[in-house]
Amino acid sequence: MTNSPFTPGVAAERLADPAYAENFSDLHPALDTHEALVAADRCYFCHDAPCITACPTDIDIPLFIRQIATGTPDAAAKTILSQNIMGGMCARVCPTETLCEQVCVREVAEGKPVLIGQLQRFATDHLQNQDVHPFERADATGKTVAVVGAGPAGLACAHRLAMLGHDVVVYDARSKPGGLNEYGIATYKTPAGFAQAEVEWLLGIGGITVEHDKVMGRDVTLDGLKADFDAVFLGMGLGGVNGLAVEGGHKDGVVDAVDFISDLRQAADISALPVGREVVVIGGGMTAVDAAVQAKLLGALNVTLAYRRGRDRMNASVFEQDLAASKDVRIMTHVVPKEIIGNGAVREVEFEYVNADMSGTGQTIRVPADQVLRAIGQTLEGEALPALERGKIAVTNAGRSSIDGVWAGGDCATGGDDLTVTAGGEGRDAAMDIHTVLTGVAG
Secondary structure, three states, rough: OOOOOOOEEEEEEEEHHHHHHOOOOOOOOOOOOHHHHHHHHHOOOOOHHHHHHHHOOOOOOHHHHHHOOOHHHHHHHHHHOOOOHHHHHHHHHOHHHOOOOOOOOHHHHHHOOOOHHHHHHHHHHHHOOOOOOOOOOOOOOOEEEEOOOOOOOHHHHHHHHHHOOEEOOOOOOOOOOOOOOHHHHHHOOOOOOOHHHHHHHHHOOOOEEOOOOOOEEEOEEEEHHHHHHHEEOOOOOOOEOOOOOOOOOOEOOEEHHHHHHHHHHHHHHHHHEEOOEEEEEEEOHHHHHHHHHHHOOOOOOEEEOOOOOOOHOOOOOHHHHHHHHHHEEEEOOOOEEEEOOOOOEOEEEEEEOOOOOOOOEEEEEEEEEEEEOOOOOEOOOOOOOOOOOOOOOOOOOOEEOOOOOOOOHHHHHOOOOOOHHHHHHHHHHHHHHHHHHHHHHOO
């Protein structure tokens, strides 16, 4: 170890090698068979289960838990995956504490829900670890569909279309598929290359070709895709990052949180990644928390997460906020950045305290920083796209855009929350609608 958490500036190798392995190990270790059976036994198997309603993909949660309880985890996996082909990833990253588990009868009565997310992981891992694909393709329809973006929405759409007998070509701007699952989620949530393993397993359905390093507007155009394919699905996510419109916002040491997370996820040697001694993260969503926690796990001495509103308004769930606090991340609320201070490189960030209505109080505070991570939202990039609404592609009726023959879903569209589970559901629903339009038969 050449450095330590006390080394000033932005430096690598702040920790001993064993600390990196421990810090970036699985956040929620998998349940073993006995633990899964005990957890499943707590389910009441409600007939009108509120957890199903709370699931964005409408998974029959009581059914799959009963299947685990009766010793048939592969059947449970098929129940899950028939609704959400990204079920393995969602079991790891989905905020179950604010969705299915929040409305669990056990949670309401006892404050301790059934471990739905961990049980979902147990079932899907059991099947995927056998390298078994539970679905088969229908007879070929002769129809072809282009999918732009190999993230959760695009992959879910492509899989369902392939399963229904269509041939699909997926165009992705990156060198590896997976979208935010591969590039934008904290490493400790999906270690051991799970994102790529899930994609490879998903592609086992057949009928899907992935074209890498294909950027919308540069290598492919919407008009060209419409001419070459029977339908087009846009699921390219949000490629742009909102800038930090304050004085000094372009100083050395100010970087995008999404790039920080991506570099960490793609690193062959985590210890070689540099991190500041004093890190400030600006934002209040999942990306902000992921960046802040990982900065601390890389060996930063002090990490401050600064958000303009109260903790109750943060997009990051209470669980994520508590996780950050448990890792000694300081959370400042009701502050907005006013200036990045430093001679060439960042040295401090000046914030102003604001009232609930975002009006300034005139009171300021300076926080030491040699690295600032921007996590203040992303924007849609591209030209000649369908009509937009609030900066995203406007969609209706299972993802239909303003252009005939073009559907959209996931983060680039207005359909719902920016979650893997929501994106997967939107991709699935768009695929079903595309199939109906192309064949006249409901999927």
